[in-house]
Amino acid sequence: MPRSRMLSRKLAIAASSAIMVVVAACGGDGEPALPTATQANAGGIPAKLTTVTVSDNKFAPLNLQIPAGANVTWNWTGSNPHQVVGSFNGQEVSSPKLTGTGVFLFNFASSGVFEYHCGVHGDAMNGTITVQ
Numbered sequence: 001m002p003r004s005r006m007l008s009r010k011l012a013i014a015a016s017s018a019i020m021v022v023v024a025a026c027g028g029d030g031e032p033a034l035p036t037a038t039q040a041n042a043g044g045i046p047a048k049l050t051t052v053t054v055s056d057n058k059f060a061p062l063n064l065q066i067p068a069g070a071n072v073t074w075n076w077t078g079s080n081p082h083q084v085v086g087s088f089n090g091q092e093v094s095s096p097k098l099t100g101t102g103v104f105l106f107n108f109a110s111s112g113v114f115e116y117h118c119g120v121h122g123d124a125m126n127g128t129i130t131v132q
């Protein structure tokens, strides 16, 4: 097979995989769409990924609903120090205190509610993640 034709076939496979991911993310059972992004890892298995922006002085989105098993990544963008602190199903969750850019990832393996706040700014800066 000519090299260019093989390449276009690979692209077609990649495109159909991407469409499958999008359809899977839609749910389609009448529930509101979750603000999640889905990415395929190197092995082609979709990994659920959700990002919360940590700015001065709020977490966005404030409330997030995710499926059990999803990773949440907090992404620092502000210029003041902030810290994710809370408890999820009895497990203490605490990010480093970060200033400027930085990333903290946590895997929510089971369902529950994670109410968290900023370790620097207290309850004035808070967020909630509902894992279903």
Ligand SMILES: [Cu+2]
Pocket: 057, 081, 082, 083, 118, 119, 120, 121, 122, 125
């Ligand atoms: Cu803060």
